[in-house]
Amino acid sequence: MSGATQAAAPGPRLYDRTAELAAVARLSTRAGSGTTGVLFVTGDPGEGRTALLARAAHDFPGTAHSIAAPPHRGPWSGVRSLCTALAPHPPAGRRALRLARGEDGLAAAVTGLVAGRPALICLDDLHLWDAHSRAALTTAWREPASRSGGTVWLVSAARHHCLPEVPDAETVRLGRLTRAGARALLDDLCAPPPPDRLVERLLDETAGHPGVLAAAVRHLASAPVAGATGPSRPLVDGAVLAEVYGGLVDSLPADSRRLLAVVALTGRTGAGEPPELPGPGEPDQPPQAYEVSIGAVLATARATRTSVEPLDGLVAGGLLRRRGDALRFEDPFLGRAALASAPTGITAAPPAAPADPTLARGEGHRADRLGPPPAVRALAPVVRGRSQLVRGLAALAGGPVMDAHEALLQAAELLGDREPAEASDARFLAMEAAWAGGDVAACLAALDPGKAARGTERDFVEGLRAALDIRLDQARSALARVVARDGAEEDPRLLLRAGSAALVLGDTVAAARVHARALARARAEHRTALVPRALEHLAYAELRAGRYSRAARTAHEGLRAAEQTGQRNVAAHQHAVLALVASVAGDARTVTEHAGLALDTARPHGLVQAATLAEWALARAEFGQGLAAQATARFLPLVRQGPRSGHFALRMLVVPCFVEAAVASGRRAEAREAAEEYAIWAVQGIDRTAPAQLARCRALLAPGEEPAYWFGEAVRRHDSCGNDFERARTLLAYGTWLRRRRRPGDARGPLSDALVTFERAAAEGWAEHARSELRATGGTTGGVTDPAALGRLTPQQQRIARLVAGGATNREVADRLTLSPRTVDHHLRSVFARLGIRSRVELPGVIGRWDARPTGG
Numbered sequence: 001m002s003g004a005t006q007a008a009a010p011g012p013r014l015y016d017r018t019a020e021l022a023a024v025a026r027l028s029t030r031a032g033s034g035t036t037g038v039l040f041v042t043g044d045p046g047e048g049r050t051a052l053l054a055r056a057a058h059d060f061p062g063t064a065h066s067i068a069a070p071p072h073r074g075p076w077s078g079v080r081s082l083c084t085a086l087a088p089h090p091p092a093g094r095r096a097l098r099l100a101r102g103e104d105g106l107a108a109a110v111t112g113l114v115a116g117r118p119a120l121i122c123l124d125d126l127h128l129w130d131a132h133s134r135a136a137l138t139t140a141w142r143e144p145a146s147r148s149g150g151t152v153w154l155v156s157a158a159r160h161h162c163l164p165e166v167p168d169a170e171t172v173r174l175g176r177l178t179r180a181g182a183r184a185l186l187d188d189l190c191a192p193p194p195p196d197r198l199v200e201r202l203l204d205e206t207a208g209h210p211g212v213l214a215a216a217v218r219h220l221a222s223a224p225v226a227g228a229t230g231p232s233r234p235l236v237d238g239a240v241l242a243e244v245y246g247g248l249v250d251s252l253p254a255d256s257r258r259l260l261a262v263v264a265l266t267g268r269t270g271a272g273e274p275p276e277l278p279g280p281g282e283p284d285q286p287p288q289a290y291e292v293s294i295g296a297v298l299a300t301a302r303a304t305r306t307s308v309e310p311l312d313g314l315v316a317g318g319l320l321r322r323r324g325d326a327l328r329f330e331d332p333f334l335g336r337a338a339l340a341s342a343p344t345g346i347t348a349a350p351p352a353a354p355a356d357p358t359l360a361r362g363e364g365h366r367a368d369r370l371g372p373p374p375a376v377r378a379l380a381p382v383v384r385g386r387s388q389l390v391r392g393l394a395a396l397a398g399g400p401v402m403d404a405h406e407a408l409l410q411a412a413e414l415l416g417d418r419e420p421a422e423a424s425d426a427r428f429l430a431m432e433a434a435w436a437g438g439d440v441a442a443c444l445a446a447l448d449p450g451k452a453a454r455g456t457e458r459d460f461v462e463g464l465r466a467a468l469d470i471r472l473d474q475a476r477s478a479l480a481r482v483v484a485r486d487g488a489e490e491d492p493r494l495l496l497r498a499g500s501a502a503l504v505l506g507d508t509v510a511a512a513r514v515h516a517r518a519l520a521r522a523r524a525e526h527r528t529a530l531v532p533r534a535l536e537h538l539a540y541a542e543l544r545a546g547r548y549s550r551a552a553r554t555a556h557e558g559l560r561a562a563e564q565t566g567q568r569n570v571a572a573h574q575h576a577v578l579a580l581v582a583s584v585a586g587d588a589r590t591v592t593e594h595a596g597l598a599l600d601t602a603r604p605h606g607l608v609q610a611a612t613l614a615e616w617a618l619a620r621a622e623f624g625q626g627l628a629a630q631a632t633a634r635f636l637p638l639v640r641q642g643p644r645s646g647h648f649a650l651r652m653l654v655v656p657c658f659v660e661a662a663v664a665s666g667r668r669a670e671a672r673e674a675a676e677e678y679a680i681w682a683v684q685g686i687d688r689t690a691p692a693q694l695a696r697c698r699a700l701l702a703p704g705e706e707p708a709y710w711f712g713e714a715v716r717r718h719d720s721c722g723n724d725f726e727r728a729r730t731l732l733a734y735g736t737w738l739r740r741r742r743r744p745g746d747a748r749g750p751l752s753d754a755l756v757t758f759e760r761a762a763a764e765g766w767a768e769h770a771r772s773e774l775r776a777t778g779g780t781t782g783g784v785t786d787p788a789a790l791g792r793l794t795p796q797q798q799r800i801a802r803l804v805a806g807g808a809t810n811r812e813v814a815d816r817l818t819l820s821p822r823t824v825d826h827h828l829r830s831v832f833a834r835l836g837i838r839s840r841v842e843l844p845g846v847i848g849r850w851d852a853r854p855t856g857g
Contacts, residue, residue, distance in 0.1 A: 013188065014048065014051060014052065014055055015177055015181040015182070015184050015185045015210065016177045016178055016180075016181035017048070017052065017174075019172065020041070020052055020172045020174065021052075021055070023039055023170055023172050024039065024052070024055075024056045024059070024154065026039075026170070027039045027056075027120075027152045027154060027170075028056075028059070028060055028061065028120065028152070030150075030152055031060075031062060031118040031119070031120060031150045031151070031152040032061070032062075032118060032150070033150075034118075034150045035150065036150070036151050036152055036153075037152045037153070037168065037169070037170075038141050038152070038153045038155065038166050038168075038169040038170075039152070039153070039154050039155070039169070039170050039171075039172070040155050040156075040157065040163050040169060040170070040171040040172070041053070041154065041155065041156045041157075041171075041172055041173075041174065042156070042157050042158065042159045042161070042163070042171065042172075042173050042174065043156075043158075043159055043173065043174030043175075044158070044159050044174075044209075044331050044333075044334075045158075045211060045244055045245050045247065045248050046209060046210060046211015046212060046214075046215070046244040046245075047174040047175070047176070047209065047210060047211060048174055048210050048211070049124065049125075049156035049157075049174060050124055050156065052156070052174070053066060053122040053124055053154055053156055054066070054122075056120065056122060056154050057120060057122050060120040061118075062117060062118035062119055062120065062150075063114070063117060063118070063119045063120070064119070064120040064121075064122065065085050065086055065119065065120070065121050065122065066085075066122040066124070067081055067082050067085045067121070067122065067123050067124065068081075068124045068125065069124060069125040069126075069128035069129055070128075070129070070130070073128065073129070073130040073560060074130060075130055075131075075132045075556060076097070076100075076101060076130065076132050076133060076136075077129075077130050077133065078129035078130050078132075078133030078134070078137075079097060079100050079101070079106060079132070079133045079136055079137075080093075080097055082106075082110075082121075082123070082133075083096040083097045083100060083109060083113065086110065086113040086114065086121075087113055091815060092113070094815075094818070095811075095815065096109040096110075096112060096113050097109070098814070098820045098821065098822075099112065100136060101136075101820075102589075102821075102822070103589055105136065105139055105140060105143070106136040106137060106139065106140040107139070107140040107143045110140065110151060111151070114151050116150070117150065118150035118151075118152075119150065119151045119152070120152055120153075120154060121151065121152070121153050121154070122153075122154045122155075122156075123137075123153065123154070123155045123156070124156050125156060125157065125158070126155050126156065126157040126161065126163075127157045127158045127160075127161035130560070131559055131560070131563055131571075134164070135593060135597065137164075138164040138166065139593075141153065141164070141166040141169070142166060142167065158248075158318075159173065159318070159330075160318025160319060161318070162318075176207060176208030176209055176210075177208040177209075177210055177213075178208065179203055179208070181208070182203050182206065182208050182210070182213060183199070183203060185210055185213060185214070186199060186202060186203070186213060186217070189213070189214060189217045190217060190221075194220075201235055202216060202217070202235055205234060205235045205236045206235075206236055209244075209333065211244045212236055212240060212241070212244050212333060215240045215241075215243040215244050216235050216236055216240050218243075219237075219239060219240055219243075220235070236333075237340075238336075238337075238340030238341070241333060241336055241337035241340055242337060242340060242341060244333070244337070245333065245334055245337035245338075246337070246341070248334070248337075249334075249337055249338055249341055250341075252319075253310065253526075253528035253564075253565070254526060254528070255306075255307050255309065255310050255526060255527075255528050255529070256310040256313065256314060256528065256565075257338060257341065257342070258306050258307075258342065259301065259306055259307070259308065259310050259311060259314065260314065260319065260320070260334075260335070260338035261338045261339050261341070261342030262297060262300050262301050262304060262306050263292060263297055263320065263327055263329070263335065263338075264329070264335035264336065264338050264339040264342075265300060265304075265339060265342070266292045266296050266297050266300045267291075267292045267329075267335065291323070291326040291327065291328040292326065292327050292328070293325055293326055293327075294322075294325050294326070294327060294387050294390055294391075295325070295383050295384075295387050297311075297327060298383060298386045298387060298390070299383065307527075307529075308386070308389075308390055309393065309527070309528070309529035309530065310528060310529050310565065311390050311393065311394065312390070312393045312394035312396070312397040312398065312529070312566070312567070313397065313529060313564075313565035313566035313567060314566070315327075315394055315566070318330075319334065322394075325387065381414045381415070381416070381418065382414070382415060382418050382419055384414050385410075385411045385412075385413075385414030385415035385416075385418075385419070385422070385423075385426075386411070386415070386422070388407050388408070388410045388411035388414060389407075389408065389411040389415070389422065389426055391407040391411075392404045392405075392406075392407035392408035392410075392411055392426065392429065392430070392433070393408075393429070393529075395407060395433075396408070396429060396432070396433050396569065397529075397565075397566065397567040397568065397569060397570070398566060398567060398568040398569060398605075399569075399605060400604070400605050400606050401433045401434075401436045401437045401569065401605060401606050401607060402433065402434070402437050402439065402442065402606055404429075404430075404433040405430050405433040405434045405437065405439075405442050405446070408426045408427070408429045408430035408433060408446075409426070409427070409430045409445065409446060411423075411426040412424075412426035412427045412430065412446075424457055425493060427446050427447070427448065428446075428493070428497060430442075430445075430446035431443050431446035431447055431464070433446075434446055435609065435649070436569070436573075436606075436607050436608070436609050436610070437606045437607065437608055437609075438608030438609060438612075438646075438647045438648055439608075440468055440648055443464075443468055444465060444468055444469075447461045447464055447465045447468075448461070456481075456482055456485055456494065456497070456498075457497075459478045459479070459481045459482050460478070460479070460482045460497050460498075460501060462474075462478045463475045463476075463477075463478030463479035463481075463482065463501060463504075464479070464500075464501070464504065466478065467479070467504050472684050472685075472686070475504070475505075476505060479501040479502075479504055479505050480505065482497065482498050482501040483498055483501050483502045483505065483507065483510055483514070485498065490521060491521070492518045492519075492521040492522040492525065492527060492530055492534060493530070495514055495515070495517050495518035495521060496515065496518045496533070496534065496537055498514045499511045499512075499514035499515040499518060499537055499538075499541060500537070502514055502541075503540075503541060503544065504686075505686070506685060506686040506687050506688055508541055508544040508545035508546075508688070509545055511537075511541040511544070511545075512538065512541040512542050512545050512547070515534060515537045515538040515541050516538055518534045518537070518538075519531065519534040519535060519538055522534045528565060529565055529567075531561050531565075532558055532561040532562040532565055532567050532570045532571075533567075533570060535554055535555075535557055535558030535561055535562075535570075535574070536558055536562075536570050536573050536574060538554050538558075539551050539554040539555040539558055539574060539577045540573070540577060542554055543577055543580060543581065545723075546689075546723035546724065546725055546726065548581045548584050548585075548725065549581075549762075551577055551581055552577075552578060552581045555574040555577040555578045555581070556574075556578070558570065558574045559571055559574040559575065559578070562574060568601050568605075569601065569605055569607055569610075571597075571601070572597070572598045572600075572601035572602050572605070572607055572610045573598070573607065573609070573610045573613075575594045575595070575597040575598035575610075575614070576594070576595065576598040576602070576610040576611075576613035576614040576617070577613065578590070578594040579591050579593075579594035579595040579598060579613070579614050579617035579618070580613050580614075580616060580617040580620075582594060582617065582621075583616075583617040583618075583620035583621045583624070584620075584725060584763050584766075585762055585763050585764060585765065586621075586624050586763055586764050586765015586766055586767075586768070587764075587765070588621045588624070588625060588765070591617050591618060591620075591621040592618070592621070594614075594617070595614040595615070595617050595618050598610050598611070598613070598614040599611060599614050599615075602614065608646070608647045609647045609649070609650065611647075612638055612646040612647040612650045612654075613650065615634060615637075615638055615646070616635075616638060616646075616650070616654055616657070618634060619631045619634035619635045619638075619657065619661070620657060622634065623657070623660070623661045623664075624765045624766065624769070625765075628661050628664035628665040629665040631661040631665075632658070632661045632662045632664075632665045632667055635654060635657060635658040635661055635662070636658070636670070638650070638651065638654045638658070639651055639654050639655050639658045639674050652677075652678060652681045652687070652690075653687065655674050655675070655677070655678040655697075656678070656693040656694075656696065656697055658671070658674055659671045659674055659675050659678075659697045659700060659701070660696075660697075660700060660733070662674070663700045663701065668701065671697075671700070671701060672701055675694070675697040675698065675701060678690070678693075678694060678697065679694055682694040688721040688723075689718070689721045689723045689726050691717045691721075692714050692715075692717035692718040692721055692726065692727070692730065693714070693726060693730075695710050695711075695713040695714035695717055696710070696711070696714040696729075696730045696733060698710045699711045699714060699733070699734070699737070700733065707734075707737050708737075711730065711733070711734035711737065712734075714730045714734075715727065715730055715731065715734070715750075718730055724757050724760075725757070725758075725763065727757065728753070728754040728757035728758055728763075728766070728770075729754075729766070731750040731751070731753050731754035731757075732750070732751065732754040732758075732766070732769065732770050732773065734750045735747040735748070735749075735750035735751035735754060735770075735773055735774075735777075736751075736773050738750065739751075739773060739776060739777050744776075744777035745777075747773070747777050748774065748777050751770055751773050751774040751777065752774065754766075754770045755767055755770040755771060755774060755833065758770055759826075759829075759830060762826075764822075764826060767829070768829075771829065771833070791850070792834060793831060793834060793835075796817075796827060797827050797830060797831050797834075799817065800813055800817070800824060800827050800828060800831065801828075801831050801835075801843055801847065802847060803816060803817075804828060804840050804843055805840075805843040805844045805846075805847045810824045810825055810828070828840070831843075
């Protein structure tokens with residue numbers, strides 16, 4: 001390029017995008033006809049997704065809105081950005097956000113903001129939006145009620161992102177430019193045009209990639225170059241690729257970036273070579289993907305001291321493609337960008353080549369789903385074992401868990417005595433896979449005491465085998481030693497085992513503490529792929545301990561970590577935990593959302609534990625809505641034994657809920673049968689809350705006046721086990737029984753105590769149930785009619801009470817105080833309870849008497 005050549009800013013023109021622009025035109029036509037529609041645009045970095053959205057917004061005849069991915073992926077951050085962009089002023093945006101998160105959903109919020117006018121909403125980089133916003137968008141796109149009004153959506157996402165299934169949606173995939181299109185783009189980028197030979201070099205090396213071509217021109221323009229062919233170095237070098245692909249590569253965790261560079265290095269050094277770029281006289285084709293064998297990658301990773309843990313996430317995220325025993329970059333530019341940004345320790349170290357050249361080339365192999373091909377079997381057992389370990393990790397993260405179990409057992413057999421630590425990890429992961437799949441026999445197969453090491457590992461294996469065989473006395477002594485040693489452990493893998501041992505023993509507090517340590521160590525050691533698993537274990541331990549708000553925070557964090565690393569199975573479990581927490585709060589909409597997302601993955605992948613938690617949450621939500629018969633029908637398969645039953649470790653935990661629902665729906669015989677089995681289990685000491693819940697079950701089933709004794713016994717036992725929510729449920733059931741026995745005075749105490757606990761736990765559905773029972777006793781919801789009680793309200797409650805007394809609606813109060821209507825309603829109910837009134841019409845009188853009171857001393 002001559003010294004006079006300048007890089008010109010691209011104009012609004014697009015190149016080789018006729019089909020894509022035609023799809024945009026069809027979308028605009030739908031908006032003009034008063035219907036809605038969704039068009040997805042996918043492509044690699046630099047292929048022009050954002051440019052196509054900008055062109056569509058520019059050409060749209062109506063109102064167009066462009067919303068980029070939020071810089072932070074907190075829950076609902078995407079919907080917040082969307083509502084802010086559509087709203088005419090900030091208060092309207094806040095109201096729309098509250099509406100979007102409520103029962104009406106995002107479709108109603110958007111409809112209110114666009115006010116029936118044709119509108120084009122362009123969402124860029126959907127893969128970078130948070131999971132809550134993506135779920136809300138998917139629901140809005142699928143709702144039949146939202147298919148009118150003239151609002152159309154143009155949504156871009158990375159090529160590797162899994163798009164949601166939306167009826168009648170169209171998808172266009174951006175590709176590379178033809179040589180003529182690339183030449184036209186180059187003419188617009190350069191003024192005056194560069195020499196012909198340099199043009200040919202640019203077209204050859206950029207291979208029709210518009211972003212790479214534009215970056216290469218900018219880099220050439222920044223440094224004048226003499227000669228007709230340009231510099232002797234490649235025109236598409238590491239700096240050019242870093243400009244185009246740097247955002248994608250830098251967004252990955254450090255160990256994932258390092259492993260991508262290892263795969264690229266393995267291909268560069270002979271285990272799989274990229275083909276040559278097309279010459280000037282050849283047809284314009286993008287560089288073809290090249291393949292490397294997993295065995296070769298493992299050998300290179302070992303030589304460069306690189307962890308292979310992120311491999312399953314890279315494959316699940318679509319950055320690498322896997323075919324049999326071979327890996328490849330679909331886009332060779334990504335491999336070169338990863339290698340260019342790799343640390344010196346990788347690029348300087350020569351990778352170890354596999355023994356069999358046919359394996360390195362990855363040719364002619366027909367591997368079955370789990371068994372290695374002949375070329376791999378010819379390698380050393382350790383390499384074969386690590387290959388199976390990678391297969392098992394990939395399936396455990398995002399595939400059928402019993403496939404993972406088989407692959408991990410094979411890995412443990414192959415690694416054996418040669419790599420005992422890796423073999424031990426493989427067996428533990430195989431046990432975890434079988435546990436997630438609800439298969440006791442497969443768990444026992446993974447817990448081979450003959451191959452366990454001494455000390456902690458042997459205690460863990462023997463203790464867990466004894467627990468699965470219902471030899472609980474032997475299990476306690478062995479597993480207690482594992483938990484007792486957690487203070488001396490620093491390895492997060494061993495800490496996860498200690499936490500699992502504590503859960504089996506029923507020590508949920510210790511389990512939460514140990515899993516929190518495992519999480520801290522995994523983060524300190526930058527074990528990115530291990531962090532989601534640690535968060536999964538911690539969220540479940542906090543759920544079992546009755547720490548529902550902590551469990552929700554941990555599960556949300558774990559969900560983000562699982563999505564970032566492509567661990568779909570972990571994400572499903574976190575959705576199930578969030579569904580169960582929402583069932584405690586009585587939020588039926590959130591229960592349905594998270595349970596549905598959990599079951600979408602759990603059912604095809606055989607995640608029996610996650611599916612059981614999700615079904616449990618749905619049944620509790622149904623019972624909370626007064627649908628006792630429907631809830632009983634959903635609970636029943638979870639508590640029965642058999643091939644279609646719930647998870648073996650959760651079956652007894654579900655029984656108290658089943659008994660309560662079954663008694664309410666008139667199925668007392670089935671409730672009594674389940675309670676008798678629960679009585680045998682409760683005395684084993686595995687669950688600290690079991691004795692109290694057993695007493696509650698007996699109270700619900702007892703005749704005459706016997707329930708009074710059992711309810712009292714249940715409350716006494718609750719006082720020593722620490723689960724306030726279950727204690728409140730017992731008090732609610734006790735107060736309800738007393739009211740139905742025509743003892744309203746006696747009922748008010750338990751019901752008032754239950755109401756306070758439910759309100760403290762933000763369990764609004766249960767709190768409302770307690771309030772209705774309390775009102776049915778003929779008394780108040782816990783307050784007194786003395787106007788002096790107003791002084792005992794919090795400042796926020798006093799402000800709300802005065803605004804409501806002045807005639808403001810809940811929504812008007814919410815706008816005035818920047819709160820949600822749900823929060824205002826929650827505070828208002830607390831005000832009614834403390835003031836001893838039943839409705840808002842009584843507020844003016846109470847406040848008037850308070851203001852008229854004498855203030856003198």
